Amino acid sequence: xxxxxxxxxTLYTKAKNFDQTARNCSRLLGFELKEMKNWxxxxxxxxxxxxxxxxxxxxxxxxxTAREEGxxxxxxxxxxxxxxxxxxxxxxxxxxxxxKINNFIEKNYQGDLQVLHYLEILKKEIGxxxxxxxxxxxxxxxxxxxxxxxxxxxxxxxxxxxxxxxPKLFEEFLEALxxxxxxxxxxxxxxxxxQSVGSPDxxxxxxxxxLGSAIKNGAEAMVSTCPMCTFNIDxxxxxxxxxxxxxxxxxxxxxxxxxxxxxxxxxxxxxFDQNAVDPMPxxxxxxxx
Amino acid sequence: MKIELTRQKVHNEFTKKVELISGQNxxxxxxxxxxxxxxxxxxxxxxxxxxxxxxTLLGLEEEALGVNTFWLxxxxxxxxxxxxxxxxxxxxxxxxxxxxxxxKERRDHIQIPEFPEGFLERLPQIAFISGxxxxxx
Numbered sequence: 001x002x003x004x005x006x007x008x009x010t011l012y013t014k015a016k017n018f019d020q021t022a023r024n025c026s027r028l029l030g031f032e033l034k035e036m037k038n039w040x041x042x043x044x045x046x047x048x049x050x051x052x053x054x055x056x057x058x059x060x061x062x063x064x065t066a067r068e069e070g071x072x073x074x075x076x077x078x079x080x081x082x083x084x085x086x087x088x089x090x091x092x093x094x095x096x097x098x099x100k101i102n103n104f105i106e107k108n109y110q111g112d113l114q115v116l117h118y119l120e121i122l123k124k125e126i127g128x129x130x131x132x133x134x135x136x137x138x139x140x141x142x143x144x145x146x147x148x149x150x151x152x153x154x155x156x157x158x159x160x161x162x163x164x165x166x167p168k169l170f171e172e173f174l175e176a177l178x179x180x181x182x183x184x185x186x187x188x189x190x191x192x193x194x195q196s197v198g199s200p201d202x203x204x205x206x207x208x209x210x211l212g213s214a215i216k217n218g219a220e221a222m223v224s225t226c227p228m229c230t231f232n233i234d235x236x237x238x239x240x241x242x243x244x245x246x247x248x249x250x251x252x253x254x255x256x257x258x259x260x261x262x263x264x265x266x267x268x269x270x271x272f273d274q275n276a277v278d279p280m281p282x283x284x285x286x287x288x289x
Numbered sequence: 290m291k292i293e294l295t296r297q298k299v300h301n302e303f304t305k306k307v308e309l310i311s312g313q314n315x316x317x318x319x320x321x322x323x324x325x326x327x328x329x330x331x332x333x334x335x336x337x338x339x340x341x342x343x344x345t346l347l348g349l350e351e352e353a354l355g356v357n358t359f360w361l362x363x364x365x366x367x368x369x370x371x372x373x374x375x376x377x378x379x380x381x382x383x384x385x386x387x388x389x390x391x392x393k394e395r396r397d398h399i400q401i402p403e404f405p406e407g408f409l410e411r412l413p414q415i416a417f418i419s420g421x422x423x424x425x426x
Contacts, residue, residue: 009414045419048364048383050312079415154366164370190329190365196412197420198399199361202333227413
């Protein structure tokens with residue numbers, strides 16, 4: 001089965017490794033990510049001001065365009081997933097706004113598209129037990145911390161991804177790959193998000209708390225589902241190191257990079273050169289290369 | 290800080306505007322402080338989100354808009370998720386930003402030309418697009 005796929009801006013440029021590994025893994029798992037036609041930026045922030053209809057137009061247009069091609073839309077980036085899924089729900093429930101939006105974008109979209117995250121496909125359509133059987137090179141001995149962040153989970157009533165305080169889906173996924181999933185209390189805390197534009201120091205501090213908590217609980221690597229989180233917890237480790245001299249950087253992976261490695265993809269094709277903290281020494285130490 | 294309350298101020302036009310933009314009923318807040326306790330950026334805030342809600346409810350526009358609290362909000366919705374009274378606090382913080390940004394002075398919170406060199410090249414698009422939406426008029 002093929003899944004209609006919305007990549008989003010960042011996966012086309014600064015997170016190419018996320019996009020490429022997901023596409024390659026899909027083929028090995030027996031499905032294809034079919035990129036939707038004429039996609040645009042989703043707006044990157046679901047408008048919280050109730051009167052801001054303008055910001056709902058890009059995700060609405062994406063949904064309406066995708067509906068012409070299929071009934072399920074998949075995303076990888078947690079931010080895009082959040083914006084598109086919340087907009088879809090708003091279109092389903094708020095008739096007045098739906099009419100206004102449809103009128104403006106000249107479409108007739110009724111909210112009848114299912115928005116899925118790639119992890120949900122792995123869990124619901126393939127199943128982690130079946131995934132485990134498809135793993136060719138189990139990542140045994142790797143202590144990895146599953147970092148959810150905010151966008152996948154909140155608001156719980158709309159995202160319905162997993163439990164809002166103690167989600168388990170991501171850990172189950174990592175365990176299917178053979179890793180030892182590390183529990184840590186900051187797994188659903190915010191990385192600072194767009195504050196890396198407004199108040200970079202605050203975002204650095206948030207990232208330090210998350211990384212510190214994971215390391216304290218024994219993590220050797222972090223796993224992320226979001227290019228924004230990855231920027232804050234991976235690329236900002238250089239800033240953290242400057243402020244906290246005893247901080248020891250740890251690699252941050254996209255979950256598809258680990259999936260690709262466990263599925264036996266060539267490590268050269270996993271785009272590790274785009275990771276800020278070099279994961280090669282850890283992977284060599286663990287005997288995965 | 291000395292704060293003067295008057296009957297004219299409490300739940301005034303400013304409060305109503307914030308309630309209208311956010312779609313939230315501020316009277317529901319009973320000041321438990323759960324939002325502030327769970328907020329990942331409260332360490333850098335002048336006052337906690339629950340205090341800003343109180344200022345707003347009492348119609349103290351200057352006090353509410355004079356703190357950095359709502360500018361530091363990262364819209365992570367941890368407060369919203371934990372509020373026992375069901376207030377979407379992140380929406381209130383966004384509404385406060387909007388009240389400032391929609392004024393005719395158009396006082397932007399960030400200045401793009403002041404970004405350090407190479408900053409835009411390093412940052413993922415989603416960060417600056419959502420940042421611009423939250424900080425620019």
